[in-house]
Amino acid sequence: MDEIRIIPVRGMPEVRPGDDLAGQILAALAAAGGVLADGDVLVVTQKVVSKAEGRLVDPATVEPSAFAHQLAAQGRKDAHYQEVVLRESRRIVRMANGILITETHHGLVCANSGVDESNVAGGRLLCLLPVDPDGSAAALRAAVRERAGAAVAVIISDTFGRPWRDGQVNVAIGLAGMEPLNDFAGVDDPHGYTMQATLIAAADELASAAELVMGKIDAVPVAIVRGYPFRPSESASARRLLRDPRFDLFR
Secondary structure (H helix, E strand, C coil): CCCCEEEECCCCCCCCCCCCHHHHHHHHHHHCCCCCCCCCEEEEEHHHHHHHCCCEECHHHCCCCHHHHHHHHHCCCCHHHHHHHHHCEEEEEEEECCEEEEEECCCCEEEHHHCECCCCHHHCCEECCCCCHHHHHHHHHHHHHHHHCCCCEEEEEEEEEECCEEEEEEEEEEEEEECCCEECCCCECCCCCECCCCEECHHHHHHHHHHHHHCCCCCCCEEEEECCCCCEECCCCHHHHCCCHHHCCCC
């Protein structure tokens, strides 16, 4: 591996429910004179995937529970928002001052069940995570291969905080076409030491790298990572990145 390139896909339109996301990505890429190549990794933000799949909720249509009102009284979010967060979670991991760390129905542990109100119709709608992020990635990958003829991997990314460090990074919440982890256990390092438990989250690293050209306010929801020698897989899932509860010391 001599180099890795990260290419932003600019010119994407505002994505709306029911839109052909694969078509929009390929059209934007073609307009910029770009093409997809075999071995590329296509990184797409969760926000545009959720929009295309209609995962939007008008909070005014949601009836808050008594618990949601209690949370709203403690924090900065209103009761309608808190109710949506509760409905998108299967358990509350931690709770303080109206801030919720939850486990989603997918098994993701994140703030507020991944419910986002930024960059969605001026904040009037709430954007939920895709129902099946791996399925979303697989469908997008299949559409791209059919139309562009390129064998790519696809990562659906989202911004998560980290328990041990300040600042957020993008991680892979869905993927298709590549193994998400590189396992170096049993491999000798250059000094002859046999590594015991080195497991690199390659999909998360690619998602974070792609965010560098996407930005948070630049309206670039798609990027191509070119030159990374991922391990192809037709059955891999981003769920592989979720730590087994038996080995999670923070549960």
